[in-house]
Amino acid sequence: GNSVTQMEGPVTLSEEAFLTINCTYTATGYPSLFWYVQYPGEGLQLLLKATKADDKGSNKGFEATYRKETTSFHLEKGSVQVSDSAVYFCALSDRGATNKLIFGTGTLLAVQP
């Protein structure tokens, strides 16, 4: 079945450091890929998405490129801020009869000043 694998956390970085959170997927067909973010005490917010191979999703300085050849959708940011501290979830949608999302386990990012 479809699945998503994320790197284990927590990831601890200093402010202005470069961020990479790895995400790989297993899916039949051509899923859409997403990154969601959950700030402390809050719900899930869509951060960015990509719907086909080689698409790059971007938002708030974060980027991820849909790589079909490596089945990956790694999240990157050039310079993190303390306010980026949150849990980040990679997810896929199989775009079949249902658009339900399948999530990875989440990666906690802690950015220190």
Next chain:
Amino acid sequence: DSGVTQTPKHLITATGQRVTLRCSPRSGDLSVYWYQQSLDQGLQFLIQYYNGEERAKGNILERFSAQQFPDLHSELNLSSLELGDSALYFCASSVEGDPRGTIYFGEGSWLTVV
């Protein structure tokens, strides 16, 4: 603000009891999804409704049930509650037929079973 509204935000109840969680989807969205987030299971898909009909079922226990009403709001009923049902329950909605499959989440309902 995603436009998805969930109530209540927090509730505490005893084992063996029954609770109902309510969700109003974004205006115009016909699909509603329920997810459970717990420390040990992560984010688990429970069930999806589209325009009042069940569309997909995930890891939903038999003690749990859901429905979507003609005005498109949805309710998740949890019965014979156990300590392990303590979790954050999310509702989400999407536009049916959107090939991009973007799903928007509410802020969740925190359930604590004591």
